[in-house]
Amino acid sequence: DVKVTQSSRYLVKRTGEKVFLECVQDMDHENMFWYRQDPGLGLRLIYFSYDVKMKEKGDIPEGYSVSREKKERFSLILESASTNQTSMYLCASSPGNNSPLHFGNGTRLTVT
Amino acid sequence: RKEVEQDPGPFNVPEGATVAFNCTYSNSASQSFFWYRQDCRKEPKLLMSVYSSGNEDGRFTAQLNRASQYISLLIRDSKLSDSATYLCVVNGGASYDKVIFGPGTSLSVIP
Numbered sequence: 001d002v003k004v005t006q007s008s009r010y011l012v013k014r015t016g017e018k019v020f021l022e023c024v025q026d027m028d029h030e031n032m033f034w035y036r037q038d039p040g041l042g043l044r045l046i047y048f049s050y051d052v053k054m055k056e057k058g059d060i061p062e063g064y065s066v067s068r069e070k071k072e073r074f075s076l077i078l079e080s081a082s083t084n085q086t087s088m089y090l091c092a093s094s095p096g097n098n099s100p101l102h103f104g105n106g107t108r109l110t111v112t
Numbered sequence: 113r114k115e116v117e118q119d120p121g122p123f124n125v126p127e128g129a130t131v132a133f134n135c136t137y138s139n140s141a142s143q144s145f146f147w148y149r150q151d152c153r154k155e156p157k158l159l160m161s162v163y164s165s166g167n168e169d170g171r172f173t174a175q176l177n178r179a180s181q182y183i184s185l186l187i188r189d190s191k192l193s194d195s196a197t198y199l200c201v202v203n204g205g206a207s208y209d210k211v212i213f214g215p216g217t218s219l220s221v222i223p
Contacts, residue, residue, distance in 0.1 A: 042213055042214070042215045042216065043156070043199075043213040045211070088153075090155055090156070097203070098143050098144040098203055099144075100146050100158045100161060100201075101158075101201075101211070102158065103155040103156050103157070104155060105154065105155050106154070106155045108153075
């Protein structure tokens, strides 16, 4: 079974803090993704990566950055957290194009 | 028109009922299709891939109609544990920014 692990289930941060969300997958998948999910807006892609040190912007990259220094790890960084970044963040991985995504169990971030 | 649309729901059905969900997509170049289920406050989990010939997994049957650009999911003999939101996912091509999630359809199976 594919295992995608997100470092925290719940996080509470203050406005202006720098926030790191970590994601690790154990299946040697090429592709990794960060989504956020909000009520009524569904899943929205923030960034994805198809290789180490490679990254591509998704639909809503503003306010976020990512890092992929190792194949198994994909980090999402909120440079200066804002209240509108309060959301459920979901990391996913997949072995290649046209393959299904496998999700971590999510991080519920609250920015106060 | 949205890229991926689903039945708005919610669907409330009694145990044992058969329920069908529909999903339409706008990009005729879409190449792969999936159904996910998502429980409340949990991550989406892959339910099944959808193949051109249609496929079945126990009580679940998925169909793809490329000509009409829709996919469907049929659940037979509904169980209480089937209560969840069902997400249609369409991969539009070689790039992952073309992976589109539908808004989901909520199902509640009632005793």
